[in-house]
Amino acid sequence: MKKMILKYFLTGIMTLLFTGISSGFSQMRSELKDFLWDKDFDDLIANYAEEVISLRDAGDLQKRLEMRSFNEFPGYRIQTFAGSNLDNARKMAEDLTALKLDSVYIVEYEGLFKVQIGNFQERLESEKMLDQLRFKGITNAWIVETTIHITKQTLTSPDTLAPSRELPSLYFAIQLFVTKDPERANIFSTEFQRKVGEPAYIIQRGEYWKVLSGKFTQELLARQQLDALRNGGYSDAWLTQISP
Amino acid sequence: MSVFTKLNRKIQSVQKLTYWAVFISGILFSNWLACGKQKVITPPPATHKIPLIRVALDPQISSGTLLFREPFRLVSEEATYILDEEMGQFFVQFQNGFLTIKNTERSFSFNNFHSIELIPENEGIFLWNNISYSGRIIFRKSKQSVQLINVLPFPQYLEGVVPYEIPTHSDEYYQAILAQTIAARTYALYRIKNPESTNFDLYADTRDQVYQGTRNKSELVQRAVLESYGAILETQQNDLIKIQYHSTCGGTIDPSVSQPETEMPVLQDHSSSNDFCIVSPLYRWVTQLTTRDILTNLVNLGFLPQTEIQVWTEEGFEMNLEVLSRKPSGRIEKLAVSVGDKSILLQEWQIRRLFSAKPGQLQPSTLFFLKSSPSNPGLVYVIGAGFGHGRGMCQWGAIGKALEGESYKDILKFYYPELILNKIY
Numbered sequence: 001m002k003k004m005i006l007k008y009f010l011t012g013i014m015t016l017l018f019t020g021i022s023s024g025f026s027q028m029r030s031e032l033k034d035f036l037w038d039k040d041f042d043d044l045i046a047n048y049a050e051e052v053i054s055l056r057d058a059g060d061l062q063k064r065l066e067m068r069s070f071n072e073f074p075g076y077r078i079q080t081f082a083g084s085n086l087d088n089a090r091k092m093a094e095d096l097t098a099l100k101l102d103s104v105y106i107v108e109y110e111g112l113f114k115v116q117i118g119n120f121q122e123r124l125e126s127e128k129m130l131d132q133l134r135f136k137g138i139t140n141a142w143i144v145e146t147t148i149h150i151t152k153q154t155l156t157s158p159d160t161l162a163p164s165r166e167l168p169s170l171y172f173a174i175q176l177f178v179t180k181d182p183e184r185a186n187i188f189s190t191e192f193q194r195k196v197g198e199p200a201y202i203i204q205r206g207e208y209w210k211v212l213s214g215k216f217t218q219e220l221l222a223r224q225q226l227d228a229l230r231n232g233g234y235s236d237a238w239l240t241q242i243s244p
Numbered sequence: 245m246s247v248f249t250k251l252n253r254k255i256q257s258v259q260k261l262t263y264w265a266v267f268i269s270g271i272l273f274s275n276w277l278a279c280g281k282q283k284v285i286t287p288p289p290a291t292h293k294i295p296l297i298r299v300a301l302d303p304q305i306s307s308g309t310l311l312f313r314e315p316f317r318l319v320s321e322e323a324t325y326i327l328d329e330e331m332g333q334f335f336v337q338f339q340n341g342f343l344t345i346k347n348t349e350r351s352f353s354f355n356n357f358h359s360i361e362l363i364p365e366n367e368g369i370f371l372w373n374n375i376s377y378s379g380r381i382i383f384r385k386s387k388q389s390v391q392l393i394n395v396l397p398f399p400q401y402l403e404g405v406v407p408y409e410i411p412t413h414s415d416e417y418y419q420a421i422l423a424q425t426i427a428a429r430t431y432a433l434y435r436i437k438n439p440e441s442t443n444f445d446l447y448a449d450t451r452d453q454v455y456q457g458t459r460n461k462s463e464l465v466q467r468a469v470l471e472s473y474g475a476i477l478e479t480q481q482n483d484l485i486k487i488q489y490h491s492t493c494g495g496t497i498d499p500s501v502s503q504p505e506t507e508m509p510v511l512q513d514h515s516s517s518n519d520f521c522i523v524s525p526l527y528r529w530v531t532q533l534t535t536r537d538i539l540t541n542l543v544n545l546g547f548l549p550q551t552e553i554q555v556w557t558e559e560g561f562e563m564n565l566e567v568l569s570r571k572p573s574g575r576i577e578k579l580a581v582s583v584g585d586k587s588i589l590l591q592e593w594q595i596r597r598l599f600s601a602k603p604g605q606l607q608p609s610t611l612f613f614l615k616s617s618p619s620n621p622g623l624v625y626v627i628g629a630g631f632g633h634g635r636g637m638c639q640w641g642a643i644g645k646a647l648e649g650e651s652y653k654d655i656l657k658f659y660y661p662e663l664i665l666n667k668i669y
Binding site (some may be wrong): 032033036037040041042044045048049050051052053054055056057059060061062174 | 255494495519528536556557559561564565570574586621627
C-alpha cells in the first residue's frame with residue numbers, strides 16, 4: 001500500500017515536471033534534469049514507462065475548421081436575385097448594400113450568381129427581414145434555407161449578430177495580401193477562401209488592393225486569429241485596423 | 245729513462261685517465277639530469293613490422309580539392325610525374341569514366357586505369373577538401389566509381405581517430421584516452437585482417453571509426469599512442485575480435501551479442517554499478533515528438549508511402565505505440581507501431597530512427613521509455629539514457645573512471661573482462 005502511494009506521489013511529481021514544458025526541449029528544465037539524473041534508469045522505467053501509448057491526430061481538416069473565426073449552422077437568407085450575369089448580380093448587391101439592412105452576399109453556384117441577405121438562425125427573423133425588404137420596394141425576394149456562418153466570438157451574444165451599422169468606428173482585421181493588381185488580389189482572395197474556408201474581402205486604398213479577413217471588435221480575438229493563420233501557412237499576415 | 249721521467253709519465257697517464265673519467269662522468273651526469281627533468285617516452289623495439297592501414301576517405305568520389313604541402317610524385321600505370329607543392333591546389337573530378345586532376349598549371353586526365361598514386365615526400369601532409377591528412381593517396385577504380393584511399397602507418401592513423409572518439413582536452417582523461425587508443429588499435433587491426441573491401445581496410449566514418457587525419461592533433465593522444473605502442477586486446481586464445489565501444493551507456497551496459505557480425509564474448513552485466521558516465525552530457529535526455537514527426541520517420545524508413553499519409557494527415561488518424569520487448573539492460577528490442585490499417589514492427593536502429601527528432605538521424609539510444617503528454621493527445625515524450633548501442637566500453641564511463649583515478653588497465657578490465665592485453669608490434 002505504501003509502495004502504491006509512493007508510486008502515485010512520484011507520478012504526480014513527474015506530471016508536474018512535464019506540465020508547462022512546451023517546445024524547445026533541448027533546454028531541459030533543471031528540475032526535470034535533476035529528477036532524471038538522480039535515479040537509476042531501471043527504476044525510472046519500472047515506475048514511469050508507458051509501454052503502450054495511444055496518440056491521436058485531429059487532421060488538417062479539423063485544424064482548419066478550428067482555425068476559422070466562424071461556425072457553420074443551418075439557417076436562412078433572403079435571396080433577391082439568381083441569374084447568369086455577374087454584372088446584374090453586382091448591381092443588385094450594390095442596391096441592397098445601400099439600404100444598409102444586413103450583410104449582402106453574391107454566391108456563385110454552377111454558373112448561377114445569387115444575391116442574398118442574411119444571416120438568420122431563425123426563420124421568424126428572416127420573415128421579418130423579408131417584410132422590411134418588401135416595404136423598401138423589393139418584392140421579388142424569397143427565403144432560402146442554407147448554411148450560414150456565425151462568427152465565433154459573437155456566438156454567445158445574439159445582439160452582436162446585428163447589422164454592420166452597429167459596428168464600432170474601427171475594427172480589427174487580418175491583412176493577408178497587398179498588391180497593385182486587382183486581378184491578383186481577386187485570385188489570392190478566391191484561393192484563400194478555398195483553402196481556409198473563411199471569407200475574405202478586398203478593399204482599395206489608393207493604388208493598392210488589400211485582401212483582408214475577419215472583423216474583430218476585440219484585438220485579443222484578432223490576434224488569436226492572426227496566430228492561427230500564421231501557423232496555417234500565412235506567415236506574412238498581419239493585424240490592421242479598418243473603418244467599416 | 246730516469247726515475248723522475250718514469251714518475252712524470254705515470255702522473256701524466258693518471259691525469260689523462262682522470263680527465264677521461266671526469267669527462268665521461270660529466271656526460272653521464274648531464275644525461276641523468278636531462279632524464280630527471282622530462283620523462284622521455286620512446287617506442288619499445290619493434291618485434292614485428294608496423295602495419296600500414298588503408299582508409300577509405302571517400303568510397304565514391306565525384307569531386308574535391310587536393311593540396312600538397314611538399315613535393316610529391318604522381319604515379320600512374322604509364323608514367324611518374326614529379327610535382328611541386330608550389331603548384332597550389334588541384335581540383336579532382338570523376339565524371340563520365342574520366343578522373344581529372346587539374347589546376348591552372350597542370351592537368352591530368354585518366355580513363356583506362358586501375359590506380360593512381362600520389363606520394364608526398366617526408367611527412368606526407370596533404371589536404372583533401374581542406375582537411376589535412378598524412379601518408380599517401382590512392383585513387384582506385386572500382387567498377388563505375390573511384391575510391392579515394394589514404395594509406396598510412398598505423399600510429400598516425402590512431403592519432404587521427406582517437407580525438408574524434410573521446411574527449412582529449414584534459415590531462416585528467418589520460419587513462420581513458422589510453423584505453424580508447426588500445427580499443428581503436430584493436431578494432432583497426434581486426435579490420436586489417438578482415439577488410440571492408442579488397443581495396444581498403446575500413447571507412448573513415450561511423451561505419452568503422454571516425455578518422456579526420458591531422459586536423460585535430462592532440463599531444464595527449466600522441467603520448468597515448470606511443471605509450472601503448474602495439475598494445476591490443478585479444479581473447480585468452482589470442483584471437484583478434486571485432487571490439488565494440490560506444491559513447492554513453494546511461495548506467496547499463498548491454499551484454500547482448502545479437503547484433504550481426506558481433507564477435508564479442510558475452511560481457512557481464514554491470515547494470516547495477518555502472519554510473520561512471522554520469523559526466524556525459526547524454527547520460528539522460530528528453531525529446532518530444534508529434535504524431536506527424538513519427539509519421540514522417542516511418543515514411544523515411546520506407547514503411548509507409550507518402551501518398552497514404554496525406555489522407556491521414558488531412559482527415560486525422562490514431563496511432564498506437566507498443567514496446568513489445570526489452571533487453572535485460574532495459575534497451576528496447578522490439579516496438580510495434582499501428583497506424584490506420586498498418587501494423588509495423590521495428591527493431592534496433594529502426595527504433596532509433598523512428599524516434600529521432602531530426603529526420604534521417606538516429607535518436608541517441610534505445611534505452612528509453614515513452615510518456616504521453618498530459619495536455620496534447622498528439623504528443624509523446626521520449627525519456628532516455630545514454631548514447632550508442634551500449635555494447636563494450638562506455639567512453640564517458642571510461643572518463644568517469646579515469647577521473648576516479650583508475651588506470652587504463654582497470655578500465656579495460658572492467659569493460660572487457662574476458663579479454664587480455666597483448667603487444668603485437
